[in-house]
Amino acid sequence: MLGLGLKNSGIMSWTRPLGPExxxxxxxxxxxxxxxxxxxxxxxxxxxxxxxxxxxxGLATLTDEGGYLRLANATTGTNTxxxxxxxxxxxxWVDGKTYEVKFKVRGNYTxxxxxxxxxxxxxxxxNDQVGTVNITTDWxxxxxxxxxxxxxxxxxxxxxxxxxxxxSEYIEIDDVSIKESLSTESxxxxxVRVNSADEGSVISSxxxxxxxxxxxxxxxxxxxxxxxxxxxxxxxxxLYKLVYTISESTGSPNFDFWFTSWFINCTADVGSHxxxxxxxxxxxxxxxxxxxxxxxxxxxxxxxxx
Numbered sequence: 277m278l279g280l281g282l283k284n285s286g287i288m289s290w291t292r293p294l295g296p297e298x299x300x301x302x303x304x305x306x307x308x309x310x311x312x313x314x315x316x317x318x319x320x321x322x323x324x325x326x327x328x329x330x331x332x333x334g335l336a337t338l339t340d341e342g343g344y345l346r347l348a349n350a351t352t353g354t355n356t357x358x359x360x361x362x363x364x365x366x367x368x369w370v371d372g373k374t375y376e377v378k379f380k381v382r383g384n385y386t387x388x389x390x391x392x393x394x395x396x397x398x399x400x401x402x403n404d405q406v407g408t409v410n411i412t413t414d415w416x417x418x419x420x421x422x423x424x425x426x427x428x429x430x431x432x433x434x435x436x437x438x439x440x441x442x443x444s445e446y447i448e449i450d451d452v453s454i455k456e457s458l459s460t461e462s463x464x465x466x467x468v469r470v471n472s473a474d475e476g477s478v479i480s481s482x483x484x485x486x487x488x489x490x491x492x493x494x495x496x497x498x499x500x501x502x503x504x505x506x507x508x509x510x511x512x513x514x515l516y517k518l519v520y521t522i523s524e525s526t527g528s529p530n531f532d533f534w535f536t537s538w539f540i541n542c543t544a545d546v547g548s549h550x551x552x553x554x555x556x557x558x559x560x561x562x563x564x565x566x567x568x569x570x571x572x573x574x575x576x577x578x579x580x581x582x
Contacts, residue, residue: 292517292581292582293581293582294517294579294580294581294582295579295580295581295582296579296580297577297578297579298501298503298509298510298516298578298579298580299466299501299503299509299576299577299578300463300464300465300466300502300503300504301465301466302575302576302577303482303574303575304465304479304482304483304484304573304574304575305482306455306456306465306479306482307455307456308453308454308455309367309368309369309375309454309455309456310365310367310431310452310453310454311365313379313451313452313453313454314343314450314451314452315340315343315344315345315450316343318340319338319339319340319345321365322338322345322363322364322365323338323363323364323365324336324338324360324361324362324363324364325359325360325364326360334350334351334357334360334361335350335360335361336348336349336350336360336361336362336363336434336438337350338363341448343450344380344448344449344450345363345448345449345450346446346447346448347361347362347363347433347434347446347447347448347449348444348445348446349361349435349438349441349442349443349444349445349446350442351442358434358436358438358439358440359432359434361434361435361438361439362392362394362432362433362434363432363433363434363449364430364431364432364433365430365431365432365452366429366430367395367428367429367430367431367454369395369424369428369429370424370456371424371425371426371428372423372424372425372461372462373423373424373456373459373461373462373464374421374422374423374424374456374457374458374459374461374462375421375422375423375424375454375455375456375457376419376420376421376453376454376455376456376457376479376480377393377406377407377419377420377421377422377431377453377454378417378418378419378420378451378452378453378454378480379393379417379418379433379449379450379451379452379453380415380416380417380418380449380450380451381409381411381415381416381418381433381447381448381449381450382411382412382413382414382415382416382447382448383411383412383413383445383446383447383448384413384444384445384446385411385413385445386410386411386412386413387410387411387435387437388410389408389409389410390408390409390410390411390435390437391408391409391410391411391433391434391435391447392405392408392433392434392435392436393405393406393407393408393409393420393431393432393433394406394430394431394432394434395422395424395428395429395430395431395432396427396428396429396430404427404428406420406422406431407420407422411435411447415450417451419480421457423459431452431454433447433449434447435447455479455480457478457479458477458478458479458499459472460472463502463503463504463505463506464504465479465502466501466502466503466504467479467484467499467500467501467502468499468500468502468507469498469499469500470495470498470499470500470561473493473495473496474495474496474497474498474499475496476488476489476492476496476497476498476564476570477497477498477499482574483523483572483573483574484499484572484573484576485497485570485571485572485573486498486499486529486531486562486563486564486570486571486573487564487569487570487571488529488564488565488566488567488568488569488570489567489568490567490568491567492567494563494565495563495565497563497564497565497570498534498561498562498563498564498565499561499562499563500559500560500561501559501560501561501562501578507558507559508558508559509558509559509560509578510555510557510558510559510560510578511555511558511580512555512556512557512558513554513555514554514555514580515552515553515554515555515580515581516552516553516554516555516578516579516580516581517550517551517552517577517578517579517580517581518533518542518550518551518552518553518576518577518578519548519549519550519575519576519577519578520542520548520549520573520575520576520577521547521548521549521573521574521575521576522544522545522546522547522549522571522572522573522574523546523572523573523574524546524570524571524572525544525545525546525569525570525571525572526569526570527566527567527568527569527570528544528566528569529544529564529566529569529570529571530544530563530564530565530566530569531543531544531562531564531571532562532563532564532565533551533553533560533562534560534561534562534563535555535556535557535559535560536556536557538556538557540553544564544571552581562576
């Protein structure tokens with residue numbers, strides 16, 4: 277019989293049937309856009325391009341160092357374009373979407389803001405920067421955010437100080453990852469920021485974090501649910517089942533489930549939790565408003581209770 281299950285005791289119990297998942301996805305496993313970012317397959321997928329005078333020998337050397345890539349400076353001609361000394365990979369950026377760009381870097385030298393990370397080869401090193409970071413002799417992991425445009429073409433790494441300079445410097449790069457990130461515009465992750473200042477909501481490493489550092493507003497760590505197209509994900513008056521799993525909870529956070537002027541305060545302890553609620557509005561957002569606290573979710577599922 278539909279909805280019936282048998283407990284070990286032999287007593288029949290009724291399990292309420294559920295509708296399909298209303299969210300785009302219940303987990304936070306976003307798509308990787310980089311090929312061989314861990315360099316486990318040598319330097320496959322990575323290359324550089326000769327620019328400048330054809331008589332110049334300025335193409336940097338790429339070598340597989342057994343699990344990471346080394347980019348070494350090259351001999352220099354007066355007309356050699358510095359982009360020849362960058363390593364790059366073509367990326368299928370989507371216009372208007374925001375991406376999290378993660379990587380590790382070290383060198384055999386140090387230089388403040390020495391590593392340029394770019395998304396399109398242009399004449400000036402200041403064009404289409406994802407960001408700049410320090411080069412040190414120790415491995416350091418960096419996370420940058422970049423909003424793509426119609427001309428975004430690749431991801432590239434290099435040191436602009438190598439322009440028309442020949443030396444024995446080299447950069448080593450590992451664990452490059454590019455995944456779509458939260459924004460106010462893109463609905464494909466199933467969640468959108470209410471406004472651009474809500475920077476306490478982050479999807480990274482297959483988890484969602486809602487945080488509110490000291491000094492930030494109560495809405496810093498909030499997100500609005502999306503069905504992939506818009507924010508009207510619920511039907512008013514219907515009963516829904518919320519199931520969520522918290523992997524980490526620090527600083528005694530709140531997990532609030534908001535419908536405009538009405539909200540549900542949910543458990544923010546580590547573990548899996550279930551809550552039934554009746555929709556008061558078609559849209560809702562989740563928030564952690566406690567100063568100095570954060571919550572990490574590994575999944576959030578919402579289904580209609582039929």
